[in-house]
Amino acid sequence: MPNLEVDGAVLVYDDEGPRDGDGGVPLVFIHGWTANRHRWDDQFAHFAGGRRVIRLDLRGHGESTGAGVRTVGELAADVVALLDHLEVDRFVPVGHSMGGMIAQTLVLDHPERVERVVLVDSISRMTYSWARGLLLAVSTLLPFKLFVAVNIQRAFAPGYPKEKIREYIDASAATPREVVMTCYGAMRAFDVLDRVGRINAPTLIVHGYHDIQLPLSQMLRMANAYPDAVVRIIDAGHELPVEKPAELTAVIGQFVTLPAA
Template sequence: MQLHYREMGAGSPLVILHGLFGTADNWQTLARRWSERQRVILVDLRNHGRSPHTPEHTYELMSQDVLELFDSLQLTNVTLLGHSMGGKVAMRFALDHPEKLERLVVMDIAPRLSDMRHQDEILAGLNAVNLSTLQSRQEADDALARYIPQVDVRQFLLKNLYRRDDNSFAWRQNLTALTTNMSRIGAEIMDDQPFMKPTLFIRGGKSDYISPEDKLYGIPQLFPNSQVETIPDAGHWVHAEAPDRVFELVDAFARQSDSI
């Protein structure tokens, strides 16, 4: 699958994978800052943004998608960064193709299983928006608000809403596929062989996506050459809530030698 991507800057490559319901555009501000020092490639994962839509949505397939992008761009010695769902894609890719990476950055997600029940209201809200009769973005926001009280979450989701050439509305993400495959998005990342290269986990102090048990057991088993950095005042969208600190942590990590 040919994933949609955009790139900026020059030098050693930093590839960024967004989270569930996100797009490459969510990372533009930080990408511009990093691109002053290195080449940055922002990727739309399958069923998101401007990348192709398919009924299938698994980490094995998404890892293969990323491999095809790496091969088409002839990428080597890459720093791969993924947030949330994109972090699980990044972990799966690192375990599948360690030779392609120099180091790995995972943002606010652990390799463990998630039942994904925390997404129920978001899915209900998105599926409540009737695209066939929708007349305005405000109307879509009103439909979402019945399920999602947080204004910032609704604004994030509405970034996926766009007008087609015939002036009708559509979602950038493949809502049907994501709804159908939600349990697979929560799947555990497992492997017999750990990823031995330097790995940085960045977690929000107000988020529970990486637990104390994850730090002690789950993460070190698969990523023994790893460290976990906590940004105390940030939640799950740590890169949006603490962009300066995320910039500093990733920039410093990308410039380190091969050991932490």
């Protein structure tokens, strides 16, 4: 498996599809908290038939090594290092949840390199009511595996197969505790809501109607701040890439093939 050593971490990645550029600039798929690059299996396989596609396991996740981080910006720096290594200049970041926070960081810090942006079940600022903030704070005191299980269980819409949810819980719980908890803190501190109005790149925002991890109301607040955003709502929970893979793939496909402005 190809990998790259970056600042004390070894990042495992996939890089497939044609290099001639006829299908458009590369798509870079970025997974979310406690997940791994295989969250994008459906989308990656679909788009690799016509354009270059890249995905990675973020540091400490999946098959990548590395300690946790203090900020989402540190994870974004890893993505930039990988793209520099692969000699990719222009690209389209496609980020899910925490990956969407990374995608927003990339376009804000490197606007000249991002052609357009796709945000899946993500937000620009995490905000809580007093009661929900207290509940989240208490949840961090739970035994680690229970903490992970509670958070992953609630990410799926009612009716999603329980055996599949158990598989995702087991995979997430295999992520080192230090990585899980520091990334959790980095997400809670993430706030670019006052800056996204500067983003000129066309943006697709796709959200699950039943998402209670990052509620629809918060996404709509973010979407309203974007100067050029298309919003699509899908009947799913927080895990759109695996809950409704075909629908998500189709929506992304329509957006990335739109003529450039």
